[in-house]
Amino acid sequence: PTGKVTLIYGDSNIKRMIDVVSSGILTLDGELVLDGNGEIDHGQATPICVESGGVLTIKKDVVVQNCSVTSARAGAIYVNGGTLKLEGGKLQNNKSDTNAGCVLVENSGEFEMSAGEITNSTSGANGGGVCVTSGNFIMSGGTISGNTAKNGGGVYVSGGTFEMTGGIIGNETNTNQGNTATEGGGGVFVDGGEFKMSKNAAISLCSIFIN
Numbered sequence: 533p534t535g536k537v538t539l540i541y542g543d544s545n546i547k548r549m550i551d552v553v554s555s556g557i558l559t560l561d562g563e564l565v566l567d568g569n570g571e572i573d574h575g576q577a578t579p580i581c582v583e584s585g586g587v588l589t590i591k592k593d594v595v596v597q598n599c600s601v602t603s604a605r606a607g608a609i610y611v612n613g614g615t616l617k618l619e620g621g622k623l624q625n626n627k628s629d630t631n632a633g634c635v636l637v638e639n640s641g642e643f644e645m646s647a648g649e650i651t652n653s654t655s656g657a658n659g660g661g662v663c664v665t666s667g668n669f670i671m672s673g674g675t676i677s678g679n680t681a682k683n684g685g686g687v688y689v690s691g692g693t694f695e696m697t698g699g700i701i702g703n704e705t706n707t708n709q710g711n712t713a714t715e716g717g718g719g720v721f722v723d724g725g726e727f728k729m730s731k732n733a734a735i736s737l738c739s740i741f742i743n
Contacts, residue, residue: 536563541579541599548577552614554585560621561591568599568608568626578604584613584639590648592620599626606636607653611667613639618648618674629656632663633679637692641667645699648674651709655681659688660711664725666691671733672698677709684721685711686738691725702736710737717741 541549549566552558560566568579579599582588588609590596599608607628609616616635626634633653637643643662650661660679662669664687676686677700686701687694701719703709712718719738720727727742729735 536565538565538567540567541569548581549579550581552582552586552588554583556586558587559589559591560594563593565595565597567597570598570600570625570627578606578608578610580609582609582611582614582616582641586614587617588614589617589619590621594621596621596623597625601627602629604628606632606663607634607655609635611635611637611641611643613641615642616644618643618645620648622649622651624649624651624653626653631655631658631688633660633681635662636665637662637667637669638665639667643667643669645669645671646673650676650679652678654679657681658683658690658721660685662687664689664692664694668692669694671696674699676701677703677711679711681713682715683713683717683723685713685718686720688717688721688723689725689727690723693726693728694720695728696733697731698733700734700736702738704734704736712738
């Protein structure tokens with residue numbers, strides 16, 4: 533098809549919207565909207581999963597939005613040992629009652645963010661935007677803003693490595709688009725693992741907490 537394409541999740545009995553398995557390579561590009569249809573609770577299944585050996589690339593104009601889970605591993609994208617590359621687009625308005633309002637990286641997964649936005653997502657526990665329990669999160673560009681959690685409104689790290697060499701966590705001008713936490717680390721909460729920040733990286737209008 534040509535023009536904008538919108539796919540709306542419409543059946544709570546279907547476990548996932550996308551599952552990239554071992555050796556699978558998937559690139560999402562163009563005017564594509566993946567809508568989790570927030571009125572439907574995905575329950576224990578994260579809408580998008582990247583398994584060990586799989587690679588998912590998200591490019592400009594792609595939107596992943598309105599995903600809501602209660603006990604799944606992440607609100608929108610679960611990087612379960614695979615590789616996620618965010619090279620543009622928006623991950624927005626996603627929600628998890630547990631950890632990782634938007635993206636969870638664990639089991640030695642890799643998340644490379646060079647552009648795009650992770651915004652307006654909510655975690656009932658840790659990591660409103662991104663939660664890293666093992667593996668690596670490398671941020672060289674893009675924006676993480678307007679996310680909320682108990683700890684780590686923008687990013688929560690409890691294992692693995694978060695290396696930030698560019699991009700912005702928070703917002704340089706709009707206080708309403710900074711990340712917030714009800715307990716600690718509105719921008720970044722480090723509770724284990726390693727956080728490295730260098731070059732042109734910026735954390736604005738939100739805090740860093742290292743336990």
